Amino acid sequence: MARPVGRRAEILETFIRHVAEFGYERTNLGNIAKELGMSKGTIVHHFGTKAQMMRELEANLMNRELDAVRSVWERLDKPQERVAAFVFACAVLQVVARDATVASQREVVQLADDPGMQEIRKLRSELQHMIEVELRRGIDDGVFRPVDVGAVTLQMWGSVQWMWVWFQPGRGHTPEEIGSTFVDILLGGLLVDRFGLNVLSDPNGEVATVVSETFAADSAK
Helix, strand or coil: CCCCCCCHHHHHHHHHHHHHHCCCCCCCCCHHHHCEEECCHHHHHHHHCCHHHHHHHHHHHHHHHHHHHHHHHHHHHHHHHHHHHHHHHHHEEEHHHHHHHHHHHHHHHHHHHCHHHHHHHHHHHHHHHHHHHHHHHHHHHEECCCCCCCHHHHHHHHHHHCHHHHCCCCCCHHHHHHHHHHHHHHHHHEEHHHHHHHHHCCCCCHHHHHHHHHHHHHCCC
């Protein structure tokens, strides 16, 4: 039987769904092969190991997030807008790339010791550095209070990375509404003048709309 077009992509998509649902350690290539009606050897032929599939998952997701943030920041210039956009983007990813986001965030420990994850760690560091740059720019411009930029970046990163545990898309809140709450709290503690905070955190406002439009355009490709 001829191998269907996109079989490799189908394998990776199924792997991602299994990791999101069961976790990395409990994800079994034999079970994936059975679900897809193929041999385990076919999966090994395409990917080699389960660890390699995890690396590919992480790289694809991080590159997608970085591309989205860069695209959004081309349309938003102010540091407070860019930081807010990052938060909204993390919330929207919970919906548009749900399985990949959950799989990545629940298995973040896989990044710690695996030498093969070095490039993915660099991508994460790049995104964190982008946030730090905007925080420092905001402080220099007098928009943000003087804070420990490194600590605030990690606080922000940690809070949005843990979102998968409790945010259930389609059950009461849109990602824009969740993003709005996070922006209100996170930027509320940073802004020198909170007068424009409601504009930044508006789930129907410019920042949230730019983020949503960016992901919609990406999905349409």
